[in-house]
Amino acid sequence: MKRILFGAVAALALTAGFAAAEYPEKEIQGIIQWGAGGSTDTVMRSVTPHAEEILGGSVVMQNMTGAVGAIALNYVAEADADGYTLLMGAENPMLYKVMGLGDRDYGEFIPVSLLARGTPLLVANNDAPFDTYAEMIAYIKANPGEVRFGSTGPGGLPSVVTAMINAVEGELDVIAVPYDGDGPALTGLQGGAIDVMPAVLGAAIEAVRAGNMKALAVVDLTENDKLPGVQSVAAVSPGYATYLPWGPFFGVFVKKGTPDDVVAKLSAAYAEAAKNAEFIELMEGRGFTLMGISGAEADAFLSKWQQGTAWLLQDAGLTKASPEEFGIARPGQ
Amino acid sequence: MQKIDPDHHDGTSDATPGGEADKRRPGELAFALFLLGASAILLWNAYGIAGFEALSSPGAIPMATTAVMVVTAAMVALKTLRMPLDSTETLRRDILPLTVIVFAVLLVAYGLFLRTLGFLPVSAIFLIVAVKYLGRRSWGWTLGVSLAALAITWLIFRIVFSVLMPAGIVPEAEMVQALRSLFQGGAQ
Amino acid sequence: MTALMDFLTVLTQPQLLLLVGLGTFAGVYVGAIPGLSVTMAVSILISFTFSWDVHPAIALMIGIYMGGVYGGSRTAILLNIPGAPSAIATALDGYPMAQRGEAGTAIGVTTVMSFIGGFIGIGVLALAAPFVSDFALKFQPRDYMLLAILGILLVGSLSQGSLVKGIFAGALGIAIGAVGRDPLTFAERFTFDLRLMEGGISFIAVMIGMFGVSEALLQLHHVDKDAVRQKITRIVPSLATVKKHLPLSLQTSSIGVVIGALPGTGGDIAALMAYDHAKRVTKNPEVPFGKGAMEGLVAPETANNAAVGGAFIPMMTLGIPGDAVTAIMIGALFIHGLNPGPMLMIDQPDMFWFIVGCLVAANFFMLLFGLTGIRLFTKIVEMPRSVLIPLIMLLSIVGAFAVNNSISDVYWMLGFGIFGYFMRHYGYPLGPVILGVILSRLLDDNWRRAIISEREDLGRFFEGVVTSPLSLVLFVAVILVFVSQTPVWRWGKSKLFKES
Structure with missing residues (x-):
């Protein structure tokens, strides 16, 4: 027992830098919005150790799941704005208001760093009677109410991509089978429980490479160099240009009101950490696009993302409340 | 009093820690009625989730289970009501x-x-x-x-x-x- | 030949072997403390071993996993508080044995059986992984739903005393599992518009409260009595004992492997199903089930350790996690620059054999650490109750908080502790509540997926059940168990004709 304890303390001590009089004076809590083993968790746990080194402090990461991440968001929003509680999250909170999941979003936070964004990919079960995006659309139109799409609940990536497809191709009659995450849905896809799944590229790429499922199209303006030969949806239907590029993203946030020097220090640390070669290799291997933006640039990205997505869902009739109520302007206005 | 082992724990991990099978323990009826009431509230609440909207509604399984709770709680309460009170036990000494x-x-x-x-x-x-x-x-x-x-x-x-x-x-x-x-x- | 070399990697490198051992040792303690879970330990290890090589990191994690699954049985036997959900069934017969002063024997049997189960799991992983994972993928939402119903029928096995109270408890469990925002539609269920309830109730918190706190409160009735003296004469079970239970352990291990390999079900469900199986096939146990039957230890402990090997099957062959721990390990492999997925076994077969090697080593360490230090462990139960009871309560509180870093889980835990205390007094079994909570989402989510896939058409749903061989087998099993094994049939008949 003693040995483990000592080892643990010693190893933790190694990661902590010199104790400085300025920030960080004590450990920082990193609240991860999603469960252990998920994409957000993996990204945060692989970038934070580099940031710790640069900060010269320790960041204790905890998973706080539940209510689509709203529990974690509220926890950080209710903590002191002193930079000792970080929110490590994904894109979902930007849709809480319109989906009726809460009255807070990233507007109450300062983006320390938006680390990366993902590209959605349409994958299908190997036995599905279509091999390309165009064939899929034709098949659905010929066989209404037969094709089963995986979904991860209102506001999740599949619902947004499906809304986009409906907006571009006209209303398609498909069955949306709900799953509680893209992992279980992709498992269901391989077993034939669903036929098509819009998923983030990184989650499906290994199974596609192994031939366990087939990629129909990349939901992007151009092909992706990780999957050469898979067409982009924009190449088939130019209408997608209005909505793309679109994708989920990961970021680290602090509550508004955090002192500027603290935010600057955190931003610098995460910006530097995101340049680490191992981290870059890791992210690119999974098909994520590195962003590493903060400050005004990040704010602009967030509001553009929110406008586009919220109005897309509103027009698809998937929202609980209109984006207008929350002052989210229609894109292009 | 002599009939009941003061230890009240008969060595099984999950069974009654005391009492006799055919007698009602102090407070048992109140507890059974409390469960019945709580189950009824939960059933009403489950109905409120989505009503009888669809077989696949988020309220379907909650309604089914809370309905089972109401029925079984009512059966238990009825049975408890019919049992004679165990006069050898008191709430103060044996339950609380x-x-x-x-x-x-x-x-x-x-x-x-x-x-x-x-x-x-x-x-x-x-x-x-x-x-x-x-x-x-x-x-x-x-x-x-x-x-x-x-x-x-x-x-x-x-x-x-x-x-x-x-x-x-x-x-x-x-x-x-x-x-x-x-x-x-x-x-x- | 290279496979053999990779398999032996861990055994030939003292440093790796030491890490597996250290992990297993730590795992036994992590598993034994309610609220400290293997999932948590492994996810902390990810940040911890970040700068390490991939081999030592995996070696340590596998040790913790194996030790942790086993460790849950310790507190279940000694204190009637399962250290982890997969040890719930172990408490049913293990604790009565400890009450009779036979904790040493119980732990000995548990250890040896965990070892046997562990090996069967690893064996299937090594020899038949692709076959089993193909089979596991065939499970459709309706099959998972039927499996959940089969699980719910275990209420009959877990209810000592009144079956009606058992059914109530099971339904309560399912309802508890539904509290919070529904993960599929985000609708609020049983939240009473309180934000505190949005996140739902952690079932670990329910388990710790119902078993830990309610047991501690119950113990208050006899603080002054001396603790049961444990006689630790024979720890290692005799060869005859092992032989006698070998057929059962083989059957329950198979249950463990398959349930473990299914994505979405794990050791907890496997152990409960195995317990039920043992209860049905054992005609004349020396001691009745629930009073300290040896078979009641053999079944869950072989099954939950066999489920470890099972959980690695879809992970290694398809990159699909078999349970929460393997999900985190996939993340770890990814961070260490490997690409866990279907190609892993083809691109890097060495990793597969290395993991099998680590599992084998961890299994041996588990046997070693399981059979030693029992004397020290049993001292815990011999501690004065005036110290033990407050300590159990404190550990329950910290443990409930640790699950999701949430104070509301502590409140739930305390609430269910006090509620469970009354349930015990009035003869409501607690096992079915936990069973219900565990199975709640499996049942609910998959029912909805299945019926949505058939466009809300019950006719088409049943057509699917009858035309798919797998569903049909499960459906028949459900009917058979319902009619013959739960006493509903006999009970219902006798009640109807006798009383009214």
Whole structure:
């Protein structure tokens, strides 16, 4: 027992830098919005150790799941704005208001760093009677109410991509089978429980490479160099240009009101950490696009993302409340 | 009284810790009625989730299960009602002795003050009071055992597993940082 | 030949072997403390071993996993508080044995049986992984739903005393599992518009409260009585004992492997199903079930350790986690620059054999650490109750908080502790509540997926059940168990004709 304890303390001590009089004076809590083993968790746990080194402090990461991440968001929003509680999250909170999941979003936070964004990919079960995006659309139109799409609940990536497809191709009659995450849905896809799944590229790429499922199209303006030969949806239907590029993203946030020097220090640390070669290799291997933006640039990205997505869902009739109520302007206005 | 083992724990892990099968224990009827009432409220609440909207609605399974709860709770309540009261037992002695009430109150107080005072002070007070009350040993022994137990728990959960219990009035994060710097200094 | 070399990697490198051992040792303690879970330990290890090589990191994690699954049985036997959900069934017969002063025997049997189960799991992983994972993928939402119903029928096995009270408890469990925002539609269920309830109730918190706190409160009735003296004469079970239970352990291990390999079900469900199986096939146990039957230990412990090997099957062959721990390990492999997925076994077969090697080593360490230090462990139950009871309560509180770093889980835990205390007094079994909570989402989510896939058409749903061989087998099993094994049939008949 003693040995483990000592080892643990010693190893933790190694990661902590010199104790400085300025920030960080004590450990920082990193609240991860999603469960252990998920994409957000993996990204945060692989970038934070580099940031710790640069900060010269320790960041204790905890998973706080539940209510689509709203529990974690509220926890950080209710903590002191002193930079000792970080929110490590994904894109979902930007849709809480319109989906009726809460009255807070990233507007109450300062983006320390938006680390990366993902590209959605349409994958299908190997036995599905279509091999390309165009064939899929034709098949659905010929066989209404037969094709089963995986979904991860209102506001999740599949619902947004499906809304986009409906907006571009006209209303398609498909069955949306709900799953509680893209992992279980992709498992269901391989077993034939669903036929098509819009998923983030990184989650499906290994199974596609192994031939366990087939990629129909990349939901992007151009092909992706990780999957050469898979067409982009924009190449088939130019209408997608209005909505793309679109994708989920990961970021680290602090509550508004955090002192500027603290935010600057955190931003610098995460910006530097995101340049680490191992981290870059890791992210690119999974098909994520590195962003590493903060400050005004990040704010602009967030509001553009929110406008586009919220109005897309509103027009698809998937929202609980209109984006207008929350002052989210229609894109292009 | 002689018929019932005062130990009340017959060695099975999950069965009745006392009482006789064909008699009603003190408070049993009240508990059965409470469950029936609570089940009815839950059924109503489950109906409120989505009504009879669809077989696949989020309220379908909750409605089915709470309906089962209402039916079974009603069956239990009826059966309990028909059983004669066990006259050898009293609520005060067999179901809710003073010690249990004291501890229930201690636990609730613990929950109430956990956030404001913080984990370390509340746990220290809880352990000292509980060990002293149950053991009735000297203060030195009580303090020693309680604080040692707390220290070990804190080290395992806080240091090894990074479980951040509410710090409350204790500057825990600063303490841990200082501890780490100390180790750091020692190592270099 | 290279496979053999990779398999032996861990055994030939003292440093790796030491890490597996260290992990297993730590795992036994992590598993034994309610609220400290293997999932948590492994996810902390990810940040911890970040800068390490991939081999030592995996070696340590596998040790913790194996030790942790086993460790849950310790507190279940000694204190009637399962250290982890997969040890719930172990408490049913293990604790009565400890009450009779036979904790040493119980732990000995548990250890040896865990070892046997562990090996069968690893064996299937090594020899038949692709076959089993193909089979596991065939499970459709309706099959998972039927599996959940089969699980819910275990209420009959877990209810000592009144079956009606057992059914109530099971339904209560399912309802508890539904509290919070529904993960599929985000609708609020049983939240009473309180934000505190949005996140739902952690079932670990329910388990710790119902078993830990309620047991501690119950113990208050006899603080002054001396603790049961444990006689630790024979720890290692005799060869005859092992031989006698070998057929059962083989059957329950198979249950463990398959349930473990299914994505979405794990050791907890496997152990409960195995317990039920043992209860049905054992005609004349020496001691009745629930009073300390040896078979009641053999079944869950072989099954939950066999489920470890099972959980690695879809992970290694498809990159699909078999349970929460393997999900985190996939993340770890990914962070260490490997690409866990279907190609892993083809691109890097060495990793597969290395993991199998680590599992084998961890299994041996588990046997070693399981059979030693029992004397020290049993001292815990011999501690004065005036110290033990407050300590159990404190550990329950910290443990409930640790699950999701949430104070509301502590409140739930305390609430269910006090509620469970009354349930015990009035003869409501607690096992079915936990069973219900565990199975709640499996049942609910998959029912909805299945019926949505058939466009809300019950006719088409049943057509699917009858035309798919797998569903049909499960459906028949459900009917058979319902009619013959739960006493509903006999009970219902006798009640109807006798009383009214």
